[in-house]
Amino acid sequence: MPSNFLPSPARARSPHSTVRRDLACVVVITVLAGALFATFDFSEFAYHWTRSAERFQLDELPATLFVLATGCAWFAWRRYRESQRELQHRRALEEEAERLLADNRRLASEGMNAQETERRHLARELHDELGQYLNAISLDAGRIRDLSAGREPETHRLALSLMQSASHVYRQIGDMIRRLRPIGLDEFGLPTALEHCVESWRERLPQASFTLTVDGDFSRLADTLNITLYRLVQEGLTNVSKFARSSRVEIYLVRAPGDAARSGEIVVTMADDGPGTDLSKPRAGLGLIGMRERVEALGGEFHIASQPGGGFLFCARVPVQAGLPEPSEPNEDDAPLPERSEK
Incomplete structure (x- = not known):
């Protein structure tokens, strides 16, 4: 680094x-x-x-x-x-x-928590409700297709069209669910979700080379921190697809140990050898601004480095305890009232 x-x-x-x-x-x-x-x-x-x-x-x-x-x-x-x-x-x-x-950072973190909670709920509703009924529609259409084969060509054609429409809607809902909530993040953790994300970009950009290195324990992290780290890598890969489609991309996710006073930090670094950009010129996109706001809302630091022809690099450092609820101090009003003695 x-x-x-x-x-x-x-x-x-x-x-x-x-x-x-x-x-x-x-x-x-x-x-x-x-x-x-x-x-x-x-x-x-x-x-x-x-x-x-x-x-x-x-x-x-x-x-x-x-x-x-x-x-x-x-x-x-x-x-x-x-x-x-x-x-x-x-x-x-x-x-x-x-x-x-x-x-302000605490409110921003709570806002992101509420947003991700709503996204998780919406993703589950889409998967459980619409997905179930779309599967039922597809099965019924398949049954109609089998029964109408050779006897009613028009009914057979409509059944095939119905199955294709149900499959298309199911794929669209799957894409919506993936955008709302990373696949595998809740079930398998952050490293597996990032592996799935990078693998999907390998299929989309076969001319690019992707390397993901994960070092450290990433269990028991706050959901907001997991989402922030995932969105950083996701947005970085989106920028690669826009400006460096045939470059070599290296992604590092490291959990650095802390000392007695600090519990450590997580460092995310993504570098490519693409055409780069001139950071002194104003940029029209909001991707880097959103990445910086996400990191700073958790009390972290976000840095970028690039020059024309020299590739692009960003580095984010976020405390491990970011997003976790702070221990509340005991309140005198919450103290138990003394029992009244009966005469």
Whole structure:
């Protein structure tokens, strides 16, 4: 994986450490200046130099400068206090923005959960209800065909037409079910569903080469996370069919282990050696935007890299715990009420 998809965290310098450093510099410079002035008798030299201008009262200048320095110090202290208050206010606003962003991601995740739940329900209804009746229609038409063979050619022809229509509708419903819900995702898991998806694209694009590599345990993931990972690969393969039909496509799905503080993350990478594109130019399609929104809604990161003639690559990093319900904190209102003692 390219190293530019692994951003390193920037080190933030504390404002308090900067203030202490500047104050220490001022103290050190003042001490050195006092030592130099004492060594070279700067006051006597200044008095000798300004004695001829006694009528201008220059001997009162140090006191005036002291008052000015005190005023500047007071002014600097006021500005420092105001900057601290402004900094605290900005931090509060940033924390509020982070909280609102987290709420937005949570709502987006709940919206995708509701959407996928409705899609699952609709797919099952199409399969169980319409599929059952279409099979019954096909069987009845086959029975009519067998009984009418050789005796009523017109009835035989209508029976064949009825069977063909039922088969066509059944195939269309199968395509709708596959678009609503990935085949095998609920029964066999994400890796098997991706294998089926890639295999279907191998049949559609025989001139392209597809390689799928899966590394890690992908069980017990949230349904929203499974759907997001599947849709990423699906949309990436759709882009390949549009812009790189004869390229070599490599897909990597890796579950990276975490440490004591984090539970790990899942990395999806898809790269092809197609014609590529110029990312500096605006793009009319919404596929990449939808992919980015799906990943960022789960608190992940989405990166793309491409150049004309250099292929196309996207990398998505999503936390393993994305989409799982957060443990709710105990509420005082939910505490059991004390039993009333009967007299």
